[in-house]
Amino acid sequence: MLPAGITIVIGTLKIHRDPKYYKNPNVFEPDNFLPENAQGRHYYSYIPFSAGPRSCVGRKFALLKLKILLSTILRNYKVASAAPEEKFRLQADIILKRTDGFRIKIEPR
Ligand code: HEM
Structure with a gap:
């Protein structure tokens, strides 16, 4: 208890x-x-x-939206992190995030 x-x-x-x-x-x-x-x-x-x-009541909606968004981005751009995952410092907030922001490189395919 x-x-x-x-x-x-x-x-x-x-x-x-x-x-x-x-x-x-x-x-x-x-x-x-x-x-x-x-x-x-x-x-x-x-x-x-x-x-x-x-x-969450929005689970299915959120997952569908995320899949559409991600597939649209990944079909059109190469996305890479500027730092390797081992170097990430994470911060537990309302969502889990990186303390130094999401540093990513995006270039057209
Ligand atoms: C990636 C997106 C999302 C994540 C990770 C997420 C996550 C969560 C989590 C963890 C909870 C439970 C909170 C708790 O235990 O107190 C929750 C509740 C809830 N979510 Fe989401 N959610 C997302 C998107 C959405 C969307 C798009 C909607 C609405 C269209 C939504 C509506 C709700 C509602 C109304 C509750 C409260 C349910 C209740 O207390 O009975 N969420 N969500």
């Missing part, structure tokens, strides 16, 4: 990179989300939109 009034921080970054649920957790692997690979994985192992009765 949790005491009333306490604050709990859920480390989604750690959950989403847990090798127990994701092979090579630091590698971007969209195939992790193919139905055959997601099947049987713990219900709370992927929670960017929270989970349970108060989870």
